[in-house]
Amino acid sequence: MSLTDATLHAWMAGALEPPDALRVEEALRQDPALLSRVSVLRAELIEAPTDPWRIPPPGVPGGRVGLQLRPHQVAVFGGGLRPGDRFELRIPALLDADTRRVVVLRQHADGWQVLFPTTPEERVALAELPLADGEHVLEVSAGPQAGTQRWAVALPPLSTAIDWAADELTRWRDTLKAIAAGEVPCASAEVLVG
Amino acid sequence: MTESGTVGSLPLLVEPERRMSRAEWTEQREERRVFALSLPDPPTVFRSWAFADHSPLVTVASRALRLQEPAPSPASLSLALAPTPLGPELSATRRVHESSLTRLEPVPNDSAHRAAWRIAELDRLGREIEDRERRSWVREWPVDATRDADAAEVWAALFSGNPWGLRDRCEELWLATATRSFSGVLAARDLPSEVRSQVLSDLREAFFYRLLGDGHSTPGWAELAVRVLETIGPVIGPASTLSQQSRSLAGQCVTSRAGWARTTAALFATLPDREGRATAVAELFHDPATFEAVLDLHVALRFLQALPDDRRASWRLVTQNRGKARGRLRALVSADRYWLSALLAVDSLHARTQAAVARFAWSWAWQEMSRGFSFDAGRATTPPCRSLPPGLPPLTDDSASALPTWVLLVLLKGRWAHLERWVRTGGTGDRDSTWARLLKDLPDRVGDPDGGYKRVRIHLNRELVRYLEANQPVLQALSVLPIDRRLKNRVLARIEPSWHPEIALPRSGFPTFVENARRALALLEEDPCH
Numbered sequence: 001m002s003l004t005d006a007t008l009h010a011w012m013a014g015a016l017e018p019p020d021a022l023r024v025e026e027a028l029r030q031d032p033a034l035l036s037r038v039s040v041l042r043a044e045l046i047e048a049p050t051d052p053w054r055i056p057p058p059g060v061p062g063g064r065v066g067l068q069l070r071p072h073q074v075a076v077f078g079g080g081l082r083p084g085d086r087f088e089l090r091i092p093a094l095l096d097a098d099t100r101r102v103v104v105l106r107q108h109a110d111g112w113q114v115l116f117p118t119t120p121e122e123r124v125a126l127a128e129l130p131l132a133d134g135e136h137v138l139e140v141s142a143g144p145q146a147g148t149q150r151w152a153v154a155l156p157p158l159s160t161a162i163d164w165a166a167d168e169l170t171r172w173r174d175t176l177k178a179i180a181a182g183e184v185p186c187a188s189a190e191v192l193v194g
Numbered sequence: 195m196t197e198s199g200t201v202g203s204l205p206l207l208v209e210p211e212r213r214m215s216r217a218e219w220t221e222q223r224e225e226r227r228v229f230a231l232s233l234p235d236p237p238t239v240f241r242s243w244a245f246a247d248h249s250p251l252v253t254v255a256s257r258a259l260r261l262q263e264p265a266p267s268p269a270s271l272s273l274a275l276a277p278t279p280l281g282p283e284l285s286a287t288r289r290v291h292e293s294s295l296t297r298l299e300p301v302p303n304d305s306a307h308r309a310a311w312r313i314a315e316l317d318r319l320g321r322e323i324e325d326r327e328r329r330s331w332v333r334e335w336p337v338d339a340t341r342d343a344d345a346a347e348v349w350a351a352l353f354s355g356n357p358w359g360l361r362d363r364c365e366e367l368w369l370a371t372a373t374r375s376f377s378g379v380l381a382a383r384d385l386p387s388e389v390r391s392q393v394l395s396d397l398r399e400a401f402f403y404r405l406l407g408d409g410h411s412t413p414g415w416a417e418l419a420v421r422v423l424e425t426i427g428p429v430i431g432p433a434s435t436l437s438q439q440s441r442s443l444a445g446q447c448v449t450s451r452a453g454w455a456r457t458t459a460a461l462f463a464t465l466p467d468r469e470g471r472a473t474a475v476a477e478l479f480h481d482p483a484t485f486e487a488v489l490d491l492h493v494a495l496r497f498l499q500a501l502p503d504d505r506r507a508s509w510r511l512v513t514q515n516r517g518k519a520r521g522r523l524r525a526l527v528s529a530d531r532y533w534l535s536a537l538l539a540v541d542s543l544h545a546r547t548q549a550a551v552a553r554f555a556w557s558w559a560w561q562e563m564s565r566g567f568s569f570d571a572g573r574a575t576t577p578p579c580r581s582l583p584p585g586l587p588p589l590t591d592d593s594a595s596a597l598p599t600w601v602l603l604v605l606l607k608g609r610w611a612h613l614e615r616w617v618r619t620g621g622t623g624d625r626d627s628t629w630a631r632l633l634k635d636l637p638d639r640v641g642d643p644d645g646g647y648k649r650v651r652i653h654l655n656r657e658l659v660r661y662l663e664a665n666q667p668v669l670q671a672l673s674v675l676p677i678d679r680r681l682k683n684r685v686l687a688r689i690e691p692s693w694h695p696e697i698a699l700p701r702s703g704f705p706t707f708v709e710n711a712r713r714a715l716a717l718l719e720e721d722p723c724h
Binding site (some may be wrong): 004006007009011012013014015016018019021022026029030041042044045046048049050051054055056057058059060061062064066180181182183 | 200212246286287289290326328330331333358359361371373374377378379381382383387388390391394395396397398399400403404408409418428548549553555556567568569570
C-alpha cells in the first residue's frame with residue numbers, strides 16, 4: 001500500500017482517526033522502510049516561534065471587545081504602497097476612547113516592536129485621533145522593507161503605569177499581560193509594500 | 195517495531211490487542227465460507243451488522259437482496275469462497291491476513307456460488323465495519339487526575355462563554371497538540387520555513403480565538419467537544435447527547451437527502467409523506483444505539499445496490515457513507531450544546547481532548563491552507579446542518595441537476611470564497627457584480643417561491659464538496675491549457691460535453707479561467723482526515 005507524506009504526518013501528529021491510524025500501523029509493521037521515512041519527515045518539522053506580544057493575526061478580532069484594524073488608502077492612483085508611503089489604519093470608535101492610549105507596533109523578523117510611543121511625551125488617547133466614517137484614523141508610514149508588513153494597534157488604559165527607564169519588555173509588562181488576558185483591545189493588519 | 199506497542203518513540207493506538215494468529219483468522223474465515231455456502235435465510239445473512247437485532251431494519255435489508263443479481267469476477271469468487279490455503283504463521287490484524295491470500299483455488303461461477311459470494315461479502319463487510327469503524331475507537335485512555343481536573347475547568351469556562359481567565363491553562367493543555375497538527379500539514383505541503391514559522395506564530399495567537407469563535411457561527415469549542423464525544427464512539431458518543439429538537443432536525447435531514455431519503459422511504463414504506471417519515475426517524479433516534487443500526491442499514495443497502503466486485507470499492511462505499519453521516523451528526527451536536535454534562539462525565543478528559551484537538555487542528559490547518567492562512571475565527575470546520583422552513587420542499591435530484599455546472603462556473607469566475615460565504619450566511623459581504631450575475635445564471639426552477647435561494651443554499655451546504663470533487667477532472671484539464679489565441683475553443687471543448695443546458699456557456703474571461711481552475715484545485719488538496 002502507498003502512504004502519502006501527509007498521511008504519515010497526520011499519524012505522527014495523532015490526527016488520524018483510529019481506523020486510519022490502524023491502516024498506517026499495519027503498513028509500518030509490514031514495511032520497515034516506512035519507519036525511516038517517518039524519521040526523515042519528523043526531522044523536517046520546525047519549532048513554533050514565541051513572541052512576548054500576544055497579537056492576534058490579521059482577520060482575528062482581538063481582545064474581549066473583538067477589535068479590528070483596517071488598512072485604508074493603501075492603493076493610491078491604482079498603484080500599491082512603496083516604502084515610506086503614508087497610509088491609514090482605521091480603528092473602530094470605542095466608548096472609552098478618551099481613556100485608552102494608542103500603542104502602534106510593527107512586526108520585524110525578530111518579533112513585534114513598539115514604534116509609538118517611545119517617550120513619555122508621546123501620550124495620545126484614541127479619542128484624539130480624527131474620526132472618518134465612524135472610525136478613528138491613524139496615519140502611518142510604510143516601513144523600509146518591501147513585501148508584506150504587519151502592523152498592530154493596542155489600546156491599554158492611559159492609567160497603566162509605564163516605566164520608561166526600563167527595557168522594552170519590562171516597560172510594557174502590564175500591557176503584555178492585559179493583552180494576553182483579552183483586557184486590552186488589540187488587533188493587527190497586513191499591507192503589501194512593493 | 196517493538197512488541198511493546200511503539201514505533202520508535204511514537205505510541206501505537208491499536209497494537210497488539212487487535213492482532214490475531216493465522217490459525218484464529220483461518221478458523222473465522224472458514225466459518226464464514228461455510229456459512230455463506232450454506233445459503234442461509236435472509237435474516238441470518240445480516241448477522242454481522244449493527245441492525246441484526248432490529249427486525250424492521252432486517253426486513254428492509256432482506257428485501258434489498260433482490261435488488262441486483264451479483265456478478266463477481268472469478269478472482270472475487272475465489273477470494274470469498276475458496277478454501278483457506280496454508281500460509282505463514284504470523285500475528286496480524288484481520289485485514290493483513292486477508293491481504294496475504296494468494297494461490298486460491300477457482301470457484302464455480304454458478305448462481306448458487308454467486309449468491310454465496312454476496313452473503314460472504316456482506317458478512318465480511320459487516321464484521322470489518324464493526325472492527326474498524328467501531329471497535330478501533332475503543333482504547334484505554336491515560337488518567338491524569340490533575341490535568342483531567344484542569345481540562346474540566348477549562349471546558350466549563352468555555353461553555354460559560356467567559357474563558358479568558360483560563361487562556362493560559364487552555365493553551366498549556368492543548369496548544370502544543372494543535373501546533374503539531376499544523377506543523378504536519380505545513381511540512382506535508384513543503385512550505386518554506388519562513389512561511390511555516392509565521393503560520394505557527396499566528397496559530398499560537400489564533401488558537402484561543404478560534405475556540406471562542408466570532409459569536410455568530412459555531413464556535414471552535416463546540417466543534418472540539420463533538421470530537422471529544424467521538425472518543426466514546428464515533429457515532430454513539432455524539433448521538434447520545436442529541437436533544438429532542440436536534441433529533442427532529444436529524445429526521446428532516448435524513449428524509450430529504452437523496453440516498454438517505456430512499457433508505458428511510460424503504461424503512462417507513464407505509465408512511466406516504468416525508469414529514470411523517472421525518473417524525474418516525476426522530477422517534478427511532480430516541481434510542482441512540484439505533485443511529486449505528488440505521489447507518490449500517492443505509493450502508494448495507496448501498497452495498498447491495500452497487501455490489502462492487504472490488505473490495506477497495508466496497509470499503510470506499512463504507513467510509514464515504516459513514517463519513518458523510520458523521521459530518522451531519524457533528525453539525526447537529528455542535529449546534530446543540532446539550533452535551534456539557536456528558537463531556538464532563540467522561541474519564542481521562544485531558545487525553546481525550548488532546549486527541550480531539552489533534553484531529554480538529556488537522557482539519558482546521560487544511561482549511562486555512564486553502565485560504566492562505568487568514569485565520570478567520572468565525573469559520574467553522576464543520577458546516578452547519580440547516581433545515582428548510584415547513585412547506586418548502588427540498589430540491590430533488592432532477593431540479594438540482596444543473597447545480598454542479600453552476601458551481602463549476604462559479605469556480606471558473608474565481609468566486610469560490612463568495613459562494614462559500616453565501617452558502618454559510620446568505621450574503622457575500624460585498625456588492626460584487628460578478629457574483630450578482632452568477633446568481634442570475636441559476637435556473638429559475640431552483641429558486642424559492644419568494645424569489646430567494648434558501649433551497650439552493652441548503653442543498654449546497656450538503657453537496658458543495660461533492661460538486662467540487664466532481665468538477666476536479668475538468669478543472670485539471672483546464673489548469674494546464676496554454677494561454678493563446680485558441681484558448682477559448684480549447685476551454686469550450688473541455689467543458690461543453692458535461693455542461694448542463696440550463697446554465698449559459700461562458701462567452702468571455704477565458705484566460706482567467708485557467709488561473710481560477712488552478713486555484714480551485716488547490717482547494718482539493720489532499721486531507722487524509724477530512
